[in-house]
Amino acid sequence: MKRLPSWAKKTLGPLGALHEMKSILRKRNLHTVCESARCPNIGECFSKPTATFLILGDVCTRTCAFCSVDKRARPLIVDPEEPMNIAVTAKELGLRHVVVTSVTRDDLPDGGAGHFALTIKAIRDNISRILIEVLTPDFRGNEGALSVVFEACPDIFNHNLETVPSLYSLVRPQADYRRSLVVLAASKRAGLITKSGIMVGLGETPSEVREVLKDLKDAGCDAVTIGQYLRPTRENLEVREYIEPEVFKEYEEFGKALGLRHVYSGPFVRSSYNAEKLMDELKP
Numbered sequence: 001m002k003r004l005p006s007w008a009k010k011t012l013g014p015l016g017a018l019h020e021m022k023s024i025l026r027k028r029n030l031h032t033v034c035e036s037a038r039c040p041n042i043g044e045c046f047s048k049p050t051a052t053f054l055i056l057g058d059v060c061t062r063t064c065a066f067c068s069v070d071k072r073a074r075p076l077i078v079d080p081e082e083p084m085n086i087a088v089t090a091k092e093l094g095l096r097h098v099v100v101t102s103v104t105r106d107d108l109p110d111g112g113a114g115h116f117a118l119t120i121k122a123i124r125d126n127i128s129r130i131l132i133e134v135l136t137p138d139f140r141g142n143e144g145a146l147s148v149v150f151e152a153c154p155d156i157f158n159h160n161l162e163t164v165p166s167l168y169s170l171v172r173p174q175a176d177y178r179r180s181l182v183v184l185a186a187s188k189r190a191g192l193i194t195k196s197g198i199m200v201g202l203g204e205t206p207s208e209v210r211e212v213l214k215d216l217k218d219a220g221c222d223a224v225t226i227g228q229y230l231r232p233t234r235e236n237l238e239v240r241e242y243i244e245p246e247v248f249k250e251y252e253e254f255g256k257a258l259g260l261r262h263v264y265s266g267p268f269v270r271s272s273y274n275a276e277k278l279m280d281e282l283k284p
Helices: 015-026 041-048 082-093 113-126 143-151 165-171 176-191 208-216 245-258 275-282
Strands: 053-054 097-102 131-135 156-158 193-200 225-227 262-265
Touching: 053 082, 053 113, 082 097, 082 113, 097 113, 113 131, 113 143, 131 245, 143 176, 165 208, 176 193, 176 208, 193 208, 208 225, 208 245, 225 245, 245 262
Parallel strands: 053 097, 097 131, 131 156, 156 193, 193 225, 225 262
Antiparallel strands: none
């Protein structure tokens, strides 16, 4: 097992803020990817306060080897009150940028796209001048489902590639690299700000990372996040390598040289980490 370097260690932050945020979420039966995926930034983000809302329950229908979200239980019944509960909570927290993601729900005919749209509408109807970012699954490439999300007009459409193509069978066995690129290209054609992210340290090579950045640029992606994979539980894949901070900087510089408008790269970078700063960088 690889030894965790000092720069890859992070403290939880103020426990009072952590418990307060969890209390607010629990009273409306809401989930966050911060908790379900055991994000190392949870203490920092909950103390701001910011959170990435996880809709459609906290049980996933796919078995990605990097993720700690529950895959063994039966998926939860879709809660019709969830969109409004998220809107009310975002308003209570005074959020100006809200991120909405979900587990993958291949058991639903539309993959949950309609629920994404209802959540976007509920937030817009209840909070003026708020930026909405969605981080969606691939909906198995269903164009109709994607259109439902696009037509709800989120400010940012995010769909993560997660890793390089050669590792998909190991890391994301039920996903398809090219299909995910098609999803991203479709969101750009729909006129949305398009975002994606990958993890490193799973056994990829630097040249493979650079090829992914080229593919994202070709797909019309505006923003890319790159972060260190950290093993969330013993049941998940082991870390193959801890990437040095200067390598993250090199990836960032390479992506920007390609013409990607925003590249956020570092050991603790995650898809939604400091997401509110993205719009500032992408303003004309």
